[in-house]
Amino acid sequence: MSAALASLDSPSITAIRGSQRMSLELRHGGRREVDVRYQLHGPAHAPVVLVAGGISAHRHLAGNAHWPEAGWAQGLVGPGQALDPQRWQLLSLDYLGGDGQLDLPIDTADQADAIARLLPSLGIARLAAFVGYSYGALVGLQLAARHPALLQRLVVVSGAHRPHPYASAWRALQRRAVALGQLQCGDGHGLALARQFAMLSYRTPEEFDERFAAAPELVNGRVRVPAEDYLDAAGARFVSQVPTTAFVRLSESIDLHRVDPARVRVPATVIAVEGDRLVPLSDMVALVEGLAGPTTLRVLRSAYGHDAFLKETDRINALLASALTLPGDPA
Amino acid sequence: MSAALASLDSPSITAIRGSQRMSLELRHGGRREVDVRYQLHGPAHAPVVLVAGGISAHRHLAGNAHWPEAGWAQGLVGPGQALDPQRWQLLSLDYLGGDGQLDLPIDTADQADAIARLLPSLGIARLAAFVGYSYGALVGLQLAARHPALLQRLVVVSGAHRPHPYASAWRALQRRAVALGQLQCGDGHGLALARQFAMLSYRTPEEFDERFAAAPELVNGRVRVPAEDYLDAAGARFVSQVPTTAFVRLSESIDLHRVDPARVRVPATVIAVEGDRLVPLSDMVALVEGLAGPTTLRVLRSAYGHDAFLKETDRINALLASALTLPGDPA
Known part of the structure; x- marks a missing residue:
């Protein structure tokens, strides 16, 4: 494992960009050596929330004091947002295959297995939450189905148990x-x-x-x-x-993605967008009906369709804030 | 004008395939010599209904005794159907540009002007109805707006006053x-x-x-x-x-098509398909609200979307039968 520790604002802030090499049994590619690049940022002992985006997302969520360049989740991550790096340690990663070096069929289950291998090596026993948008939602469902002990709560936005x-x-x-x-x-x-x-x-x-x-x-x-x-x-x-x-x-x-919702038992919040032409509301409802754990469905109507999570950041933030309020949190 | 008269079942049946050469002022191409190929089939003195389809449609509507090969409107045209060649003379044509020989922007107004030139040369003073599906609906709206004297009734299916x-x-x-x-x-x-x-x-x-x-x-x-x-x-x-x-x-x-619905004064029946992803119901409703003449809106819900007119032939037939019932017809 290689990790670069950035200069710290204060000794209590984690700001790591690293790469974890692992040998992984890929569902359609056999055993391979792969590198998983990640970023971890937030108060050193805060609970960890993994944030995962669409297929062109990567480990850099949003500009901050350590890495000022804008990230793919720019409107969703920052002080005062539900995904506040002063409240959580935010973990994020580059997807397997995201660098174009892995030229074979990649399953969402492979992505989940890579995360399951990454977490213990970072000393993370359990995620407080996995927040996945679009492709990230599919990966989150796989993680919850295959490695349920690794997450306390799942938040899926605009991604279901199957591709339509x-x-x-x-x-x-x-x-x-x-x-x-x-x-x-x-x-x-x-x-x-x-x-x-x-x-x-x-x-x-x-x-x-x-x-x-x-x-x-x-x-x-x-x-x-x-x-x-x-x-x-x-x-x-x-x-x-x-x-x-x-x-x-x-x-x-x-298109390879399939998860049996009945295998997902962790508490889940499902955020669906009415008008999403890629992930129709009917599939999100079928997902909610099939999930085995306590589940909350929130439906957003947006002219941005599947991209609502990137464009309706205020409304998504409000829904996330409620989804990430854990028992015992101040109201 | 060249016209080939096919062998006739009886002297009272018209069955003509012809080609009309005309000089036409094209909206985006200046004056051109063009050939308009048409087909006319039905009882010699019956009222004439022009039937026009999508961009890959052509003058051959459906197999019959003269031309047995299947046509693009196979399920819609035939004995017992609303478009019965024993009740109407059915006129149909190859669109300008449909043979790939006219390599310039072609407006739906050009198609309407070509039809307006064709009708008198065939001795047709006025169409009993123009029935247009998809692209044919756009051409029908142009004909009604530009040459209102040439048609008694307009039936538009899955086509509006503008492209969405x-x-x-x-x-x-x-x-x-x-x-x-x-x-x-x-x-x-x-x-x-x-x-x-x-x-x-x-x-x-x-x-x-x-x-x-x-x-x-x-x-x-x-x-x-x-x-x-x-x-x-x-x-x-x-x-x-x-x-x-x-x-x-x-x-x-x-995409070039634009018609001001207020210019269309002939009685019209508008058949819209809920679930059409190409011509949304909202545009069909806007069309109906804008038309200046007496208008009937019929809405069909179909899993075939824009192609409903080709697939839901029974339901379309029933709507057409009612649209083509003229005052004085037996009920």
Whole structure:
């Protein structure tokens, strides 16, 4: 295990970025040596909350005194938020396959097993909570099903026990766009198109109607619709940040995901978004009906659909604050 | 004008396939010579109903004694159906651009103008009805707005006064898939992928959940989801039937479409499908609220979404039968 200890604000603050090498039996890849990169930040003896995001998320949650650059959970993590690094030690990690170095089918169960191996090596006997959004929700369900002793509470946002077959078809076509780009040695073109199609599944018609209802333009004799500038930017940003192999293998990983909700017995809060086109409310309700432990369902209506957790940060924060209030906490 | 008269069952039956050459002022292409291919079939003096379908539809509606091959409206046209060729003369046509020979932006107004030029040359003073599905509905709205004297009644199914901005973005990405395929001189690959993405917009999550909920397979180390066989077949069939340029230009044409509903004064029946992901019910309701003439709205709930008109033929037939009952008809 290698770990870099950043300079500390005070002796009681943990701020570690590390990498843990482990030998892991992958569900579809046999035994492999893998590195799990993580970040741990918060008061040294505070309870630990693991925060996990979508397939392009990583271990850096939000800018802070140690690592000032913005993170993927920028609006959700910070002083005064439900995920307050002054209240919790926040643990986060790069997903297996997130660096594009693992070119084989990766199961959400593999991600959970890697976390189960990581925790004891960090001296963490049990997470106070696992908070997972989107792909992170799938990993959290696997962790709760496979390693229930490792978490006290599970919070899943916009992720269910199975991928919806329509969403799987949508992702399969995104992977075909990548393959089409690769046929002409233009990874970037295919990956950008895949991301652009994915954006349509992350957002909603309501949002597009508000933002992009103008008439199209003719550019070089071709029709260009108003949303294309936005989609261009989304594609380019993604290509600059995510390796093609990482996208393909983590996209596949969502489609491989299956958890029997009856195997999940830890107390859970399920936050669902009405209008999510990727994870329909009906699947979130089926998850809640199947979970074996005490469960709370909270439903949010948002024009941001699947991306609500990144955009409706105030409302998600309020729901998280309530989910993370443990018995004995001051009201 | 060239017209081929097929052999007749009896002297009172019209069965014509013809082609009308005309000089047309295209909205985005200037004046052009174009050919409009049409088919007219039914009792020689019966009222004429024009039937128009989606962008890959054409002039052959359904198999009959003259042309036995199946058509695109196979379940909707035939003896005993609302669109009965023993009751009406059924007129249908190949869209401008449908043969891939017109490589420029094509407006739905151009399609309507072509029809307006075709009718008098066939001796048709006025259509008893224009029945348009999907793209055909857009063309029908344009015809009613621009040439109101040419139709007695308009029936629009799953098509509104504007393209929804989210659907436009979806189509723009399909056109990018075509362009990506063209980069490597593999038109077919790009067009197939575009059609596959389009299929997701034509159908619904409910249908995919019923048909494709099985676990994925690993094929050559890649994840393959159950819907991919279906999508492969849909892509291949489309590539064999529709020229790439026709797809691109008619897809654009939907995005160029704009009609002010207040300009439509002919009596109209609007058939909307709840669950249509391409033409949301909200836009169909807005259309109905804006139409200036007497209007009837019928709403169908279907797991086939935008494709309901091709799949729910019994229910569509019943709605059409009622829409096509004119004052004075026997009940």
